[in-house]
Amino acid sequence: MAEKKCDLCAGTEFEQIGNRDRHGNPLESVICKTCGLVAHGQIPTDEELARYYATEYRQSYHGEMTPSDRRVMRAWKNGERIFSQLQSHIEPNAKVFEVGAGIGCTVKVFELNGHAASGIEPGEGFQTYSQQKLLTNVVRGDLFEQPRDHSRELVLLIHVIEHFNSPRRALEYIRSMLADDGQFYVECPNIAAPFARRSKMFHYAHIHNFTPSSLKMLAESCGFKLEQQFGCSEDPNLQMLFSCRETSAPNIDASNYENTMQVINGATPLRYHLRPYYFSSRLAKVTSYLKEHLTAKQFVANVVQECQQFAADQQDKQPAEQRAAA
Ligand SMILES: [Zn+2]
Known part of the structure; x- marks a missing residue:
């Protein structure tokens, strides 16, 4: 072998930092x-990953074939958050393309706000829901089947990069889909977030784990330049907007290894439970969970109706515009 x-720097010296996943498996x-x-x-091969996603992943991690109302409500609110934080950084008519669009909520929120928006999603259940209920332009598809024609204006990659066996290959591919003045927005878990529990850190599906520094280094060596980082340093998720530029050799942040080791060694269960607000945040979680159950059904019914109304309005508009043009 x-x-x-x-995958980032082509280095060959590694140190073991864990031997169990979050479920206690090797x-x-x-x-x-x-x-x-x-x-x-x-690092799993493409074949190993395909087998994993076709069997175990569906049952254990993403169990539902059709998303529950709670999942749709969360995804919708997340889409609204992403749109509102990107709005002032993108062109109002930028065409949006999401890789791994899931339920398609983010794509739809951009569409309702005036953007041409589309996406690809490999999972059949979520993609079908997206197209049929939210009337999105999300089709089943794989990143590496997309045309590398530099035509995309804004590509979104939300909680997907950690699943690739080579994030470098994925980012270089995305760069080749983007126009030279295009933008790329990525979100993924932040392994440097304080109070992450070491025993809960690792998951088979998350092949690479990023700190702010390693995500920036990787993207910048794949032809991107960091334009804006959102959220605070303690945020459990990294949220970064990049613009395209010429590809350059990785600029290695030599302190990232030490800094990451410090965070990982500090991530003990005791610290997790003793962190400030642990109890009040647990209580807030339980309360919001109950509230979600009560409100999700109505919330999703309203969203579905809004999507259908939007589609009907678009249809009404078209003949009127054609009449005006004639
Ligand atoms: Zn490296």
Whole structure:
């Protein structure tokens, strides 16, 4: 077998930082001693991943074939958050394309706000829901089947990058889909967020784990330049907007390894439970969970109606515009 190379910096020196996943099953996690990128010790092949997603993942992690109302409500609110934080950084008519669009809520929120928006989603259940209930332009598809024609204006990658066996290959591919003045927005878990529990850190499906620094290094070595980082440093999710530029060699942040080790070594269960507001945030979670159950059904009914009304309005508009043009 070929020697393992870091996907970010091509380094070959690693240190083991974990040997179990969050369910207690064997899973080796390592950190690159050159750049600090955290990844599985054994990177799964494309075939292994395909097998995993076709069987286990569906049942355990993303169990539902059709999303529950609670899941749709959360995804919709998340889409609204993403739109409102990107709004002032993008052109009002930018065409939006989401890779791994899930239920399609984010795509739809951009569409309702005047953007041409579309996406691809490999999961049949979510993609069908997206098209049939939310009337989105989300089709079943894979990133690496998309045309590399530099035609995309804004590509979204929300909680997807951690699932690739080579995030470098994915980002280089996305760069080749984007126009030279295009933009790229990515969100993924932040392994440097304080109070992450070490025993809960690792998951088979999350092949690479990013800190703010490693995500920035990787994207900047794939032809992007960081335009804006959203959220505070303690945010459990990284949220970064990049613009396109010429590809350059990775600029290695030598402190990322030490800094990441410090965070990981600090992530003990005791610290997690003793963190400020642990109890009040638990209580807030239980309360919001109950509230979600009560409100999700009505919320989703309203969303579905809004999507249908929007589609009807678009249809009404078309003949009127055609009449005006004639
Ligand atoms: Zn590395």
